[in-house]
Amino acid sequence: MATIPYKIYLTEEEMPRAWYNLRADMKNKPAPLLNPGTHQPMKAEELAPVFCEELIRQELDNDTPYFEIPEEVFNFYKMYRPSPLVRAYCLEEALKTPAKIYYKFEGNNTSGSHKLNSAIAQAYYAKKQGLKGVTTETGAGQWGTALSMACAYLGLDCKVFMVKVSYEQKPFRREVMRTYGASVTPSPSMTTEVGRKILAAHPGTTGSLGCAISEAVEAAVTSDGYRYVLGSVLNQVLLHQSVIGLETEAALKKYDIHPDIIIGCAGGGSNLGGLISPFMRDKIKGIADYRIVAVEPASCPSFTRGKYAYDFCDTGMVCPLAKMYTLGSGFIPAPNHAGGLRYHGMSSILSQLYDDGLLEAVAVPQTSVFEAAERFARVEGILPAPESSHAIKVAIDEAEKCRETGEAKTIVFGLTGTGYFDMVAYEKYHDGKMDDYIPTDEELEASFSQLPRI
Numbered sequence: 001m002a003t004i005p006y007k008i009y010l011t012e013e014e015m016p017r018a019w020y021n022l023r024a025d026m027k028n029k030p031a032p033l034l035n036p037g038t039h040q041p042m043k044a045e046e047l048a049p050v051f052c053e054e055l056i057r058q059e060l061d062n063d064t065p066y067f068e069i070p071e072e073v074f075n076f077y078k079m080y081r082p083s084p085l086v087r088a089y090c091l092e093e094a095l096k097t098p099a100k101i102y103y104k105f106e107g108n109n110t111s112g113s114h115k116l117n118s119a120i121a122q123a124y125y126a127k128k129q130g131l132k133g134v135t136t137e138t139g140a141g142q143w144g145t146a147l148s149m150a151c152a153y154l155g156l157d158c159k160v161f162m163v164k165v166s167y168e169q170k171p172f173r174r175e176v177m178r179t180y181g182a183s184v185t186p187s188p189s190m191t192t193e194v195g196r197k198i199l200a201a202h203p204g205t206t207g208s209l210g211c212a213i214s215e216a217v218e219a220a221v222t223s224d225g226y227r228y229v230l231g232s233v234l235n236q237v238l239l240h241q242s243v244i245g246l247e248t249e250a251a252l253k254k255y256d257i258h259p260d261i262i263i264g265c266a267g268g269g270s271n272l273g274g275l276i277s278p279f280m281r282d283k284i285k286g287i288a289d290y291r292i293v294a295v296e297p298a299s300c301p302s303f304t305r306g307k308y309a310y311d312f313c314d315t316g317m318v319c320p321l322a323k324m325y326t327l328g329s330g331f332i333p334a335p336n337h338a339g340g341l342r343y344h345g346m347s348s349i350l351s352q353l354y355d356d357g358l359l360e361a362v363a364v365p366q367t368s369v370f371e372a373a374e375r376f377a378r379v380e381g382i383l384p385a386p387e388s389s390h391a392i393k394v395a396i397d398e399a400e401k402c403r404e405t406g407e408a409k410t411i412v413f414g415l416t417g418t419g420y421f422d423m424v425a426y427e428k429y430h431d432g433k434m435d436d437y438i439p440t441d442e443e444l445e446a447s448f449s450q451l452p453r454i
Ligand SMILES: *Cc1c(COP(=O)(O)O)cnc(C)c1O
Pocket: 112, 113, 114, 115, 142, 143, 231, 232, 233, 265, 266, 267, 268, 269, 270, 271, 272, 341, 385, 387, 388, 416, 417, 418
């Protein structure tokens, strides 16, 4: 057997030419989106004012296993893909573990995360439909940046509603988006009806993803030639992100590597859903068995403390209802929560897999995440995004367990991005000003009591 290089790359010829739709192989399909008025499954024509046609088709398709990656999208992928699968030799040595650790690194593009994989696909279908532009929300800013890049490439207009607290704390993210030609509005704003309503009800609020989504949807449906696009949670986004998992699978196969544990951070679930898709397929089909672990922040614990229920995807309750593990659409994580992954809900696909016992989840406190991030940065060189560092934390924990037991397990985790724009959070950690606020049961119960009754 050849020794395994530090970085396993695929050639352009080996890159996947189709996205994989895990729903086609799921025995229990994810629950359908419901119309918030009638509580009936959303039909394509009801979604059409909000979303692009081809993306609706992908969203509603539970049966087609493969969707060919359009040539234009594939060409864009070639500018920054394939992403490397890295053998973390240095981390293994630092941990003195017999475990073999690999990470799939998605941070090698200007947007700094995996989000570009879906941004270019969504922008492409919008362009193909002849639209003028798209609207969206962004929290920490990675999705807005990715979408701005994709829109600039295709000559589409891009309107981003950025959660106000990030808009103020991350001016450089905002400027990257503007460099790529996007307009960026802090949310909640006075430019939409729902924004004005939220501001009237919660004066001085620094916003949330849920609010920004409501504003972006309103901006799309009230502007001619615009549709709304979303960077996570939706089935279509997991479909596009399957490129991460398919590349990982191909890279592992090249060296006959068989993972035991696959770990990813979970915000809305898109990178995790993409990373695990071919492995989950084999697990469902009984071809292979893996432990598949979702890692979430203890301050926003959708899987581990949420309810599996129909809920709104946004605060303004304008979006369809999705069945998912949720903390309630009114849940806003504590303001000291620095580590991203702050969405109240979770992908319907992952929610169903979790409910079926095919996926594990753990919640980790944020100081432990930054501790892991720093350990990783010092030996592997890459400065990880706080979101990604949730996966690092659990990968390290698993590798340390192997040190105790002497087992040489193979661990694969998703390193979704870089953390250059998160230095305020790192600073808080270094100065000892970061704490581990965890919501109380009472707070969660109060939020659950607002869940729609379906
Ligand atoms: C957005 C983001 C995430 C979380 O989103 P998912 O949809 O759960 O993947 C994780 N890591 C980085 C770097 C991100 O930008």
